[in-house]
Each structure stands twice: as C-alpha cells, then as structure tokens.
Amino acid sequence: MSKGDGARQPATANRSSARDEGRRKPPDTEFVQLLTPDGSRVEHPDYDVDFTDDELRGLYRDLVIVRKLDAEATALQRQGELGIWASLLGQEAAQVGSGRALRKQDMAFPTYREHGVLYCRGIDPIMPLGLFRGVDQGGWDPNQHKFNMYTIVIGAQTLHATGYAMGIAMDGKVGSDDGEAVIAYFGDGATSQGDVNEAFVWASVFNSPVVFFCQNNQYAISEPLERQTRVPLYQRAAGFGFPGVRVDGNDVLACYAVTRKALDDARHGQGPTLIEAYTYRMGAHTTSDDPTRYRIASEVEAWQAKDPIKRLRSYLERTHAADDTFFGALEDEAAREAGALRERVLSMPNPDPLEMFDHVYPTGSPEIDEQRETFARYLETFAGGH
Amino acid sequence: MSRVKEFPLPDLGEGLTEGEILKWLVAEGDMITLNQPIVEVETAKAAVEIPAKWAGRVAKIFHGEGETVEVGTPIIAIDTDPSAGALPPDDLADRDLPAPSAASLAAVEVAPAEGAIEPGMIGGPAPGGRTAILVGYGPKTTTATRRPRRQGPTGQDLRQVPDVGAQPATADDDVAEVMTILAGVGAAGPVLAKPPVRKLARDLGVDLSGLAGTGPAGSITRDDVQAAATEGAPAAVPAFATAPSTAPAFGPDREQRIAIKGVRKLTAENMVASAFTAPHVTEFLTVDVTRAVRALERLREVPEWRGVRISPLLLVAKAVLLAVRRHPMVNSAWSGQTGEIVVKEYVNLGIAAATPRGLVVPNIKDAGRLSMRELAEAMTALVTTAKDGRTTPADMSGGTLTITNVGVFGVDTGTPILPPGEAAILAFGAVREMPWVHKGRVRPRQVTTLGLSFDHRIIDGELGSKFLRDVGVFLSDPEAALLAWT
Incomplete structure (x- = not known):
C-alpha cells in the first residue's frame, strides 16, 4: 500500500482482523492422523499404511528402546558422566516414524536431538554420547550411514541438506523409483532462522529432492509457538511454493506414511515438502534447562494423554498383535541395552589431547604437524603428564 | 576399591559451580536402585532430580537440605554391596571425584604462564579487577583448578624452551600475547571501545586514551566513561549503601533502571x-x-x-x-x-x-x-x-x-x-x-x-x-x- 493514499483506515482494520485470525490457535485435529491417542486406527483420504503385526511390533520396539536409551543418557548427565543431553522424550514417534520411512539411499541431516532417527539409521547409539561426554566429535561416518553429524547451530543443517539435495539432483540420482531423497530435521524455533527460510527458497526454486521435517515440539527452549508464528507452520510452505502438511507427531504410523510419501515425491523429482510433525517435548530443552519456569503442569499432563508409545501399545493389545510376554521381554531388552550403554559410557577412554590434530586434513599438513609438535612440548611441561 | 562410593555433585548445567540441596528423597540406611531419584538440587539454571549412580544402601548423607554445595563435593555415600554385612568402621569411601576428565566440561583447563593470573577464566579475574562470568550469571568468585607445572631440569618453564625454528610463535607466545591483550598491558596500543561508548565519551568530554578499560579484552565500557566523567566524587563503593556512584544514565522518563543481579x-x-x-x-x-x-x-x-x-x-x-x-x-x-x-x-x-x-x-x-x-x-x-x-x-x-x-x-x-x-x-x-x-x-x-x-x-x-x-x-x-x- 502506498503512503497517504487515503486507504489508511480500512487497511488498519484489515490488519487487525488478520491478526485475530492468526492468534486463534489452530485446532489439533487439523493434521494427518492414523492412530488416535486412545489407540484407535482411523482412516485418512490421502495417507495409509499397511504394516504386518511383525512390523508394528518392530516400530513399537524402536519407540521403547529409543525412549529407554534417552532416559539413561539423561540419568548419566545428572550423574556427571555427560556434559549435557538433549532429550527426545515425547518425540519418539516423529523420529521413529520418519526415520523408518527413509530408504537406505536417503540422506538425513539431523539437529542434536535426533537420537531416534540415528537409531533407525543403524548407528550405534553410543555415538552421540561420546559427543556429549566431550571425548569425541560424534564418531559415525555420515556417508556410510547416510546420516550427517549432529548440527548444534540452529537451522544450519537445512542449508546443508538443500545443497546436498541440489547436488544429487545434478548428479542425476533423482527421478526414478530407486532415486535418492534428502530429509532435513529442525524444530519450530528454527523456522524463524534465516537459514531455514533461505533453504526453503533454494529448495523451491531448484525443485530439490528434500523433505523439511519440522518437529514442532511447541517450544524453542522457553519461547512458545505463538512467539514463533501466527500461522500454522506447515502453511508457510505455500508461500515458498511447495506443499506443506501437518501430521500428528505422536502418531508413529501417520509420521511414517506422510514422510514416506514426501520422500517418494522427492525421489521422483517432484520437489520439496514441508512436514510439520505436531508434537511436544515432554522433558527439558536440554539438561541445562528448567521447563517448569515457562510452562504449566496441566499442559504437560494434556500431552501425556497423547503419549506416542501408549497409543501404539493400546492398538497392539486391542488387535492382539502383541501380548504381555512380548511387552515383558521388550522391557527386559530395553533395560539390558540401557545397562550396556551405561557401562560403555563409563569406560570411554579420555582422548589424548594430541588426537585433535589427527582429522584436520585427510593427508596431514606441515603446518598442522608443527602445531602438533609445539602442543606436545607444551603438554610435557605439566607434572604427571596431561 | 572400597564398596562404599561417594557421589560428588556434578556440574548439572554447563559451567555451574554450585548447587543447593533442596530435598533428599532418600535417607541414610535406605536401599536404593540404580537411577532411583535421590535428591533434588537447585542450580542457577534449574531445579533437577539426581538419579542414583549406584544401587545399594545409603551409607551417609553429607549435606543437609538448604545447604549450598560446590560442584565436586561429595553429597552422598552409597554402600554398593550391602549384602556383604556391616560396614567396617572408617571404611573410607572411594571418592568418585571426577578426574580432570573430558566429561567435566566445566573444568576448563587453561594453563597460563607461571605466576600469571588467569584472566578471562570463569571465576577468574577479568581485566579491571572484575570477575569473568558466564553470560547470565552473577559474578561469583571461584578457585580455578590449575594443574601443577612441571619444572624443567633448569627450572625453566615453556617460556624458555628454545624455539625449534626461528619461525612462528610458539603456543606459549600466543598465550602470552593473548594475556597481554587481556590484561590491557599494551597501554600504547589502540584504545578499545565500541562506537556508542566513544560517542558517550565525546559527549561527556572524557579522553578515552587515559582510561583503563574494564570490559572484555580491556575495552572501555560505558561505566568506565561515566565513572571517569564523575571523577572527584568518591569512586569507591560505600560499605553501607553500595549503589555504584557512577553518573546514572537517565532515560527520557528521567528514571534509570538497573537490573538486580550479581553481587548486588x-x-x-x-x-x-x-x-x-x-x-x-x-x-x-x-x-x-x-x-x-x-x-x-x-x-x-x-x-x-x-x-x-x-x-x-x-x-x-x-x-x-x-x-x-x-x-x-x-x-x-x-x-x-x-x-x-x-x-x-x-x-x-x-x-x-x-x-x-x-x-x-x-x-x-x-x-x-x-x-x-x-x-x-x-x-x-x-x-x-x-x-x-x-x-x-x-x-x-x-x-x-x-x-x-x-x-x-x-x-x-x-x-x-x-x-x-x-x-x-x-x-x-x-x-x-x-x-x-x-x-x-x-x-x-x-x-x-x-x-x-x-x-x-x-x-x-x-x-x-x-x-x-x-x-x-x-x-x-x-x-x-x-x-x-x-
């Protein structure tokens, strides 16, 4: 609107009505859901899954183990064995659903909270604990597992993912049934980052094979969603020119179905999709955070009723796909895995300070060699070694 | 190895130095399982529950509720093998004190030149006699753990280690250089001050080159300029009413709002x-x-x-x-x-x-x-x-x-x-x-x-x-x- 065109009054009125519109909280039903919180299977016109009982039990196993390992890591931090830990509690379905929807050739770009996706990629769950214990930089091979290193910088990985997706498109790896696709994970807070918006623009105009998977867990540390957006996040995609869809992030079946569809679109050359997995972070942002300072108990309780694991268990019990023997054995297995994880963390050797020079260049460099020598001499000046 | 293990208060949140015991969830003599919540501790960042690191029987609780405990101080001793009978008296516990391991991320190990103070370290003095702190924390003096320096055969420290090549600066030279910058020793060097501070100095007629900065890396802050502008008035802080006697920066409403934090x-x-x-x-x-x-x-x-x-x-x-x-x-x-x-x-x-x-x-x-x-x-x-x-x-x-x-x-x-x-x-x-x-x-x-x-x-x-x-x-x-x- 140009200045002083006499339309100031109506424009103001319009603005305020648009604001009221945005302020209305979108109802939770506005998403793709295949399994309700009480464990009932519901139909959706566009999305469906067809899992065998065995596969359903497999998904349930993933959810339980991922949660148990996460709880163990949180305990280890509280016991002084990890510097910090970002718990995924409450977001297991979003991570396992999308993680299991990935094909072997698909590449994932995580934040620092994607322990569930990492597990689904077949990476040893000990890996991120080395990072958070401060003894290594993560340790897995991103190429081998098609899972990039954890990215701490908020939203930066969406640019990496988009660049990677542009690359595989140029390499001609897109456009067939066995084409490749890329998935970028981020949170609701990251949607306010310039990086994420730039990634959207590039992915859109290059029609890149990337799925933007936003786990909207309602809080950017302490900032609630209404301080992040006035429209449902998935609707932002329309402005960039690609489809956006919101899925019940606590419904592992719906997360799987929606992600698989988006990935398949991408691998067939249909361009990017934004998925907003509507979920809730049940724990703290990280172990350094106290969520009771910024959210109320009744909200947490309301989300407890939508727990992703409880609803799948109800469904498995209702359909007799699993019995108490299965659940009991799984509980034991999860406890064993957690115990093994604990032991391995406690026995992690402290790294030799000189190791930090080892992986700077694949083939070494004279300058690094010299720095290493100087640093070695410096370390020798300490009594009792370093 | 003793069967009784002492659990030291860990750094619960990236660079914390202490925590307050809010509530013990177990008592001496209680049997506990691994990861059972044993105590609530409040730090500057959060109130958190600590799960038990070992299963066993609570042998001793060292600090009561309401006590503030430094990170690294044992708070509880756990008998990890209670079925083995009564504890021998004076069974000295294995202190599970964190060796300077990489896990104790808070213990930033900086080894300064011999005899030098450690400017810029958390809890260490910053230039201008202030205490360097983490963002968001009040200043808190704390002793930094420093590893003992080994004396060379001739009592030299690294400073005297002959250079291999005449070439680039050794790590120690770098350290020394950084320290020099931090300590603001390079008095002849350029004056460090942000543009708004420079403007303030111009407005108040303060010559920046004559000031010792108390900001990061010895830079001059608004407070420094204001203090210099009001020189003549006692610069020291009275022991009774300890409001800093710097010139207040009044806003348009002629009121100044000072956040209540830190030592205040x-x-x-x-x-x-x-x-x-x-x-x-x-x-x-x-x-x-x-x-x-x-x-x-x-x-x-x-x-x-x-x-x-x-x-x-x-x-x-x-x-x-x-x-x-x-x-x-x-x-x-x-x-x-x-x-x-x-x-x-x-x-x-x-x-x-x-x-x-x-x-x-x-x-x-x-x-x-x-x-x-x-x-x-x-x-x-x-x-x-x-x-x-x-x-x-x-x-x-x-x-x-x-x-x-x-x-x-x-x-x-x-x-x-x-x-x-x-x-x-x-x-x-x-x-x-x-x-x-x-x-x-x-x-x-x-x-x-x-x-x-x-x-x-x-x-x-x-x-x-x-x-x-x-x-x-x-x-x-x-x-x-x-x-x-x-």
Whole structure:
C-alpha cells in the first residue's frame, strides 16, 4: 500500500482482523492422523499404511528402546558422566516414524536431538554420547550411514541438506523409483532462522529432492509457538511454493506414511515438502534447562494423554498383535541395552589431547604437524603428564 | 576399591559451580536402585532430580537440605554391596571425584604462564579487577583448578624452551600475547571501545586514551566513561549503601533502571535475611584516639615495621581481637537449625571492602593468633586482593566477626547490618580533629565514633556495651590496655 493514499483506515482494520485470525490457535485435529491417542486406527483420504503385526511390533520396539536409551543418557548427565543431553522424550514417534520411512539411499541431516532417527539409521547409539561426554566429535561416518553429524547451530543443517539435495539432483540420482531423497530435521524455533527460510527458497526454486521435517515440539527452549508464528507452520510452505502438511507427531504410523510419501515425491523429482510433525517435548530443552519456569503442569499432563508409545501399545493389545510376554521381554531388552550403554559410557577412554590434530586434513599438513609438535612440548611441561 | 562410593555433585548445567540441596528423597540406611531419584538440587539454571549412580544402601548423607554445595563435593555415600554385612568402621569411601576428565566440561583447563593470573577464566579475574562470568550469571568468585607445572631440569618453564625454528610463535607466545591483550598491558596500543561508548565519551568530554578499560579484552565500557566523567566524587563503593556512584544514565522518563543481579542481588539477599532474622541493636561510642594515632606514628618509626602498611584500622582490629578475648560470647553464631549458640574460639575477622564489583567481606582466618605484624600484613594482603577482584569464596566464607571501615568515606558512623551467621559488626568512623575535654580543658583532639551492631538474641545490652567499651578503652590508650590485658 502506498503512503497517504487515503486507504489508511480500512487497511488498519484489515490488519487487525488478520491478526485475530492468526492468534486463534489452530485446532489439533487439523493434521494427518492414523492412530488416535486412545489407540484407535482411523482412516485418512490421502495417507495409509499397511504394516504386518511383525512390523508394528518392530516400530513399537524402536519407540521403547529409543525412549529407554534417552532416559539413561539423561540419568548419566545428572550423574556427571555427560556434559549435557538433549532429550527426545515425547518425540519418539516423529523420529521413529520418519526415520523408518527413509530408504537406505536417503540422506538425513539431523539437529542434536535426533537420537531416534540415528537409531533407525543403524548407528550405534553410543555415538552421540561420546559427543556429549566431550571425548569425541560424534564418531559415525555420515556417508556410510547416510546420516550427517549432529548440527548444534540452529537451522544450519537445512542449508546443508538443500545443497546436498541440489547436488544429487545434478548428479542425476533423482527421478526414478530407486532415486535418492534428502530429509532435513529442525524444530519450530528454527523456522524463524534465516537459514531455514533461505533453504526453503533454494529448495523451491531448484525443485530439490528434500523433505523439511519440522518437529514442532511447541517450544524453542522457553519461547512458545505463538512467539514463533501466527500461522500454522506447515502453511508457510505455500508461500515458498511447495506443499506443506501437518501430521500428528505422536502418531508413529501417520509420521511414517506422510514422510514416506514426501520422500517418494522427492525421489521422483517432484520437489520439496514441508512436514510439520505436531508434537511436544515432554522433558527439558536440554539438561541445562528448567521447563517448569515457562510452562504449566496441566499442559504437560494434556500431552501425556497423547503419549506416542501408549497409543501404539493400546492398538497392539486391542488387535492382539502383541501380548504381555512380548511387552515383558521388550522391557527386559530395553533395560539390558540401557545397562550396556551405561557401562560403555563409563569406560570411554579420555582422548589424548594430541588426537585433535589427527582429522584436520585427510593427508596431514606441515603446518598442522608443527602445531602438533609445539602442543606436545607444551603438554610435557605439566607434572604427571596431561 | 572400597564398596562404599561417594557421589560428588556434578556440574548439572554447563559451567555451574554450585548447587543447593533442596530435598533428599532418600535417607541414610535406605536401599536404593540404580537411577532411583535421590535428591533434588537447585542450580542457577534449574531445579533437577539426581538419579542414583549406584544401587545399594545409603551409607551417609553429607549435606543437609538448604545447604549450598560446590560442584565436586561429595553429597552422598552409597554402600554398593550391602549384602556383604556391616560396614567396617572408617571404611573410607572411594571418592568418585571426577578426574580432570573430558566429561567435566566445566573444568576448563587453561594453563597460563607461571605466576600469571588467569584472566578471562570463569571465576577468574577479568581485566579491571572484575570477575569473568558466564553470560547470565552473577559474578561469583571461584578457585580455578590449575594443574601443577612441571619444572624443567633448569627450572625453566615453556617460556624458555628454545624455539625449534626461528619461525612462528610458539603456543606459549600466543598465550602470552593473548594475556597481554587481556590484561590491557599494551597501554600504547589502540584504545578499545565500541562506537556508542566513544560517542558517550565525546559527549561527556572524557579522553578515552587515559582510561583503563574494564570490559572484555580491556575495552572501555560505558561505566568506565561515566565513572571517569564523575571523577572527584568518591569512586569507591560505600560499605553501607553500595549503589555504584557512577553518573546514572537517565532515560527520557528521567528514571534509570538497573537490573538486580550479581553481587548486588547477593548482598541484598544477605542483608534482608540478616535484618529480618537477627534482632539488631546498635550502640555508639565516641572515643578520643589521639594516643592511638601517636602510637601508630611511633610504630612506623620502628625499624622492623618499615614498609608495613599501618592504618588506624589495624588498631581497631587489634582492639576487637583483644575485646573478644575478654568477651568470647560476642564471637558466636545463632544456629536455629540445631537450636544452639555456637561460640567460636577462633576469630575469622571480616573486613568489609568496597571493590569495583561491589561489597565483599573477606576475612582473616584465625586472626586472634596473629602477631601485630602478621595482622598488619594479612590486612594489607586482604584489601589488595579484594580491590583486585581476586577474593576467593574461601576468603569470604566462615567469617565470625566483621569490621566495616566507613570512616574512609568521611562519615562518622552508621548502624551496620550483621553479615549472616555473625553476632557482631563494628563500624569504624572517620577520625577527626574535634574539640574535646582533655584533662579539664577543651583541646583539639583526634576523635572517632564506633558503632557496634549485635544480634540481640545472643548478646544482651550489658555484654554488647562492655565489648564496645573495651574496644574504646584500647583505642583511647592502647599501651595501657596492652599492659592491663595481655
């Protein structure tokens, strides 16, 4: 609107009505859901899954183990064995659903909270604990597992993912049934980052094979969603020119179905999709955070009723796909895995300070060699070694 | 390896130094399982539950609820094999103290050049005598763990290690260079200040090149400029009302809003806690200290005392220490928790000091055992350390009796508030030449006023009065008092 065109009054009125519109909280039903919180299977016109009982039990196993390992890591931090830990509690379905929807050739770009996706990629769950214990930089091979290193910088990985997706498109790896696709994970807070918006623009105009998977867990540390957006996040995609869809992030079946569809679109050359997995972070942002300072108990309780694991268990019990023997054995297995994880963390050797020079260049460099020598001499000046 | 393991309080949130025990969820003798919540701890960041690191029986709880515990201090001992029968007495626990492992991310290991202070470290002094802190935390002095440096065969440190090539700077040179920058030693170098600060300096007519910056890397801050602009007014912070006397930066509403945090917040909490728990009584005594001042002048001429800093405060400290010996109840603390009055034989003599970061009250440990000369040196060291901002928590904890020297600000006396956990505090006012009746005639004499606040739960008017009187007796004639009392 140009200045002083006499339309100031109506424009103001319009603005305020648009604001009221945005302020209305979108109802939770506005998403793709295949399994309700009480464990009932519901139909959706566009999305469906067809899992065998065995596969359903497999998904349930993933959810339980991922949660148990996460709880163990949180305990280890509280016991002084990890510097910090970002718990995924409450977001297991979003991570396992999308993680299991990935094909072997698909590449994932995580934040620092994607322990569930990492597990689904077949990476040893000990890996991120080395990072958070401060003894290594993560340790897995991103190429081998098609899972990039954890990215701490908020939203930066969406640019990496988009660049990677542009690359595989140029390499001609897109456009067939066995084409490749890329998935970028981020949170609701990251949607306010310039990086994420730039990634959207590039992915859109290059029609890149990337799925933007936003786990909207309602809080950017302490900032609630209404301080992040006035429209449902998935609707932002329309402005960039690609489809956006919101899925019940606590419904592992719906997360799987929606992600698989988006990935398949991408691998067939249909361009990017934004998925907003509507979920809730049940724990703290990280172990350094106290969520009771910024959210109320009744909200947490309301989300407890939508727990992703409880609803799948109800469904498995209702359909007799699993019995108490299965659940009991799984509980034991999860406890064993957690115990093994604990032991391995406690026995992690402290790294030799000189190791930090080892992986700077694949083939070494004279300058690094010299720095290493100087640093070695410096370390020798300490009594009792370093 | 002992079967009893002690669990030290970990750094629960990236760079924290302490936590407060909110609530024990287990008791001594309880059987516990791995990861069972045992205690709630509140840190500067969050209140969190700590899960048990080992299964077994709780052998010992070291710190009660409400206690603030430094990171690394054992809080609980767990008998990891309770089925093996009773514990042998004095079974010394395996302290699960974190070795300087990579996991203890807080223990940033910086090894500075020998003898150098460690500027910029968390808890270490920053340029300008301030304490470097994590963003979002109040300044908190803390001792940084430093690894001992190995002495080379010739007692050299790395600084003397010959360069391999004449080529690039060694790591140590870099360290030294950074330190030089941090310490703001490069006085001839460029003036570091942000543009708005430069503008402020221009507006107020302050020459930046003449200022020592207290900001990061020695940069000059708004406060520095404002302090320089109001120079002439006392720059030091009074021990009573400790509002910084910098020129307020008033907004358009002619009000300035200063966030309550750091030392200010801590001081406020302590003052409120003390003022509203201990019923305070304050008594005053005006004393002719002419003889004491003369005694100090004579002391300065004693060859052994050459170079030792001597001030009237030294005599006041001596007076307090001697008076405590005659009235031990004054050196005590009220312990409501245990229902006891704790009388202390040792005197940890606190000296309230105004420092660039506010009021700190370091104390001289066991001051009653020091000779006069040792006391003088301890006081000088304590004040210098405080002004440099290098006072450690250990220096500040455990005080039993405090002197606040309000006289340096030119005032006569005040009604000091007790430091928490102490039963008495003495305000020492300015020494002035005043008309005084001396030997039946009005004479100009050196006169000062003492103000003693005491905890009326412990100290009755009689005891408080006698104590204050004895301090006055010493100050009016120290030699006679020494002969009479010691």
